[in-house]
Amino acid sequence: MTKKKGTRTSIGDLVGALGRRAPFDLAEEWDNVGFLAGDAADELKGVVVTVNLGPEALAAAEKAGANAIVCHHPPIFKPVSKVTRSSSPYLYEALRRGIGVVALHTNFDLSSEPLSRELSATLGFPFKDFLAPRGGSALPRSARLGKFVTFVPEDKLDVVREAVCRAGAGRIGEYTQCSFSTEGEGTFFGGEAASPKTGKAGRLERVRERKLEVVFAWKSLADVIAAARAAHPYEEMAYDVLELAQPSRALGYGFVGEPGGRPTGHLAFDKVLDNVKETFQLRSVTVAGPGMSKPDMKVGRLAFSPGSGSSFVGAACAKGVDVYLCGEVGYHQMLEARQKGLTLVLLGHGYSERFFVETVAGWCESEAAAPVKKIFETVHENF
Numbered sequence: 001m002t003k004k005k006g007t008r009t010s011i012g013d014l015v016g017a018l019g020r021r022a023p024f025d026l027a028e029e030w031d032n033v034g035f036l037a038g039d040a041a042d043e044l045k046g047v048v049v050t051v052n053l054g055p056e057a058l059a060a061a062e063k064a065g066a067n068a069i070v071c072h073h074p075p076i077f078k079p080v081s082k083v084t085r086s087s088s089p090y091l092y093e094a095l096r097r098g099i100g101v102v103a104l105h106t107n108f109d110l111s112s113e114p115l116s117r118e119l120s121a122t123l124g125f126p127f128k129d130f131l132a133p134r135g136g137s138a139l140p141r142s143a144r145l146g147k148f149v150t151f152v153p154e155d156k157l158d159v160v161r162e163a164v165c166r167a168g169a170g171r172i173g174e175y176t177q178c179s180f181s182t183e184g185e186g187t188f189f190g191g192e193a194a195s196p197k198t199g200k201a202g203r204l205e206r207v208r209e210r211k212l213e214v215v216f217a218w219k220s221l222a223d224v225i226a227a228a229r230a231a232h233p234y235e236e237m238a239y240d241v242l243e244l245a246q247p248s249r250a251l252g253y254g255f256v257g258e259p260g261g262r263p264t265g266h267l268a269f270d271k272v273l274d275n276v277k278e279t280f281q282l283r284s285v286t287v288a289g290p291g292m293s294k295p296d297m298k299v300g301r302l303a304f305s306p307g308s309g310s311s312f313v314g315a316a317c318a319k320g321v322d323v324y325l326c327g328e329v330g331y332h333q334m335l336e337a338r339q340k341g342l343t344l345v346l347l348g349h350g351y352s353e354r355f356f357v358e359t360v361a362g363w364c365e366s367e368a369a370a371p372v373k374k375i376f377e378t379v380h381e382n383f
């Protein structure tokens with residue numbers, strides 16, 4: 001979007017800009033992200049960024065005259081059969097006041113490598129890898145790459161290549177119009193009803209052809225095929241579509257970091273805890289596993305994932321992590337960690353997502369020609 005201050009921005013423009021920072025189609029299939037309530041055509045008057053759509057965010061929107069709330073946890077998760085004051089009070093209130101609601105959830109988590117790099121450095125364990133890289137079949141299909149292959153007579157190669165590239169194929173990083181072609185011979189035998197562009201129906205034809213290969217983002221599959229078909233000279237275009245294992249860019253949840261550059265290659269656990277509390281502005285955290293009784297334990301590898309960390313305890317163990325920092329896990333994951341010698345540091349779900357608010361508010365400030373307010377609500381408290 002990137003409009004100059006003072007120009008008109010709609011809620012839809014804000015949604016579009018956020019979708020470019022954290023593509024909505026990256027979200028897990030069970031998730032529900034994007035523009036969830038409101039009127040996209042409304043002029044944007046102000047934005048509130050929050051972890052949850054709750055009373056604090058609504059009060060802040062009212063005070064600031066804001067009509068968009070960007071939240072981390074989707075206020076609509078499963079299909080809803082009604083939106084009444086008693087069934088969904090906060091969503092009802094947002095709709096009643098004409099406030100647009102946008103959710104960035106797993107699409108944000110998978111798009112936050114820059115944040116992970118910054119946070120890992122602040123904690124003293126610079127980024128080495130994602131805690132749970134996402135690629136291949138684990139990635140939503142829309143975030144994968146495909147390869148389009150077709151067979152074109154030599155003199156039409158450029159026409160077809162240009163057409164598919166205009167439809168979005170052939171992009172690799174900062175390069176466009178990337179393609180590869182090889183020479184070969186095609187054969188066909190046209191039936192009685194066929195009207196071949198070259199040769200005749202009713203006999204075996206041999207034609208010098210080029211095999212053209214281009215990568216494309218899976219979401220542009222239909223456009224690429226349509227463009228190729230329109231530009232291809234043959235009555236029947238022969239083509240292959242292959243699904244590639246690599247994602248369109250490096251994606252993953254959380255991070256694993258190591259104190260690189262230190263002569264010792266590790267930090268003492270009590271120092272790690274001090275860094276964590278300072279970074280996340282916490283008075284206390286919950287510790288489980290070996291670190292409970294060993295404050296001077298050497299920490300050579302630290303992992304972090306925001307929110308619920310239950311599903312990544314196994315990944316942290318497999319990556320040789322000493323300390324795994326996350327929002328929360330269940331008692332059974334604490335037992336699993338103890339058994340495997342992994343120390344867990346639990347920040348509390350909401351506190352571990354503090355940097356969602358900071359990051360997304362920054363995005364909104366640089367994209368929206370409207371005031372942006374950050375809300376960090378206290379849903380639970382450590383005493």
Ligand SMILES: [Zn+2]
Binds near residue numbers: 073349353
């Ligand atoms: Zn969460």
